[in-house]
Amino acid sequence: MLNRVAIFASLPLIASCASQPLPIHQELVTYYQLETTKPYDEVLAETEVAIAEHNFRITGHSRVGKVIRERGADNFPEYDTIQFCNLTLARQVLEISPLAIGYMPCNVVIYQLNGKTVIRTHLLPEDTDNPELNKFAVEMNPQLKQIVEFAAEH
Numbered sequence: 001m002l003n004r005v006a007i008f009a010s011l012p013l014i015a016s017c018a019s020q021p022l023p024i025h026q027e028l029v030t031y032y033q034l035e036t037t038k039p040y041d042e043v044l045a046e047t048e049v050a051i052a053e054h055n056f057r058i059t060g061h062s063r064v065g066k067v068i069r070e071r072g073a074d075n076f077p078e079y080d081t082i083q084f085c086n087l088t089l090a091r092q093v094l095e096i097s098p099l100a101i102g103y104m105p106c107n108v109v110i111y112q113l114n115g116k117t118v119i120r121t122h123l124l125p126e127d128t129d130n131p132e133l134n135k136f137a138v139e140m141n142p143q144l145k146q147i148v149e150f151a152a153e154h
Contacts, residue, residue: 032145033120034152040078040110043117043151047082047108050150054143056084059105065112077112084108089140096132100124108147119148 036043051058060083068076085105093100108121121144124137 030123030125031120032123032141032148033118034148035113035116035118036152036154037116038152038154040112040117043119044080044110046153047110047119047147047151050147051082051084051108053150054147056086056106059083059085078117079111080109082108082110093133093136093140096136097128097130100133106144108151110151117152119151121145121148 048058060081062081064081065077065079068079083105084107090104093104103122103124106121108119110117110119112118123141123144124133126134126137126141128134128137
């Protein structure tokens with residue numbers, strides 16, 4: 001009888017362990033962000049130029065703020081997301097680690113906050129347990145920073 005009580009008492013513990021997914025990998029997502037007082041449309045245009053100059057192709061552009069204003073929310077601030085990719089680099093990083101798909105495509109967000117325009121991108125982790133992925137990130141992150149810097153320059 002005591003064995004049955006112990007078994008039934010331990011079932012919730014066993015079930016909770018079984019229902020928890022194992023993490024594939026964990027790392028802190030780091031962002032690189034700059035602010036500028038340049039006009040929003042100028043920052044947006046220069047972001048697109050910088051992306052092209054780094055041999056990336058824009059794969060998506062969401063004009064979130066504009067669409068919200070068009071739906072009746074007058075004076076809603078600007079918010080844009082621009083997704084971009086280079087298929088050669090994409091293939092390279094995915095051959096290094098299929099899990100890197102979570103970082104693709106590259107993404108820049110641009111938005112207005114407190115009278116300034118903010119340009120922000122996420123950087124690839126440089127401290128994973130995969131040395132090849134770390135090396136790729138160390139080479140890629142400066143390009144992502146340069147895109148943000150070009151858009152924010154006065």
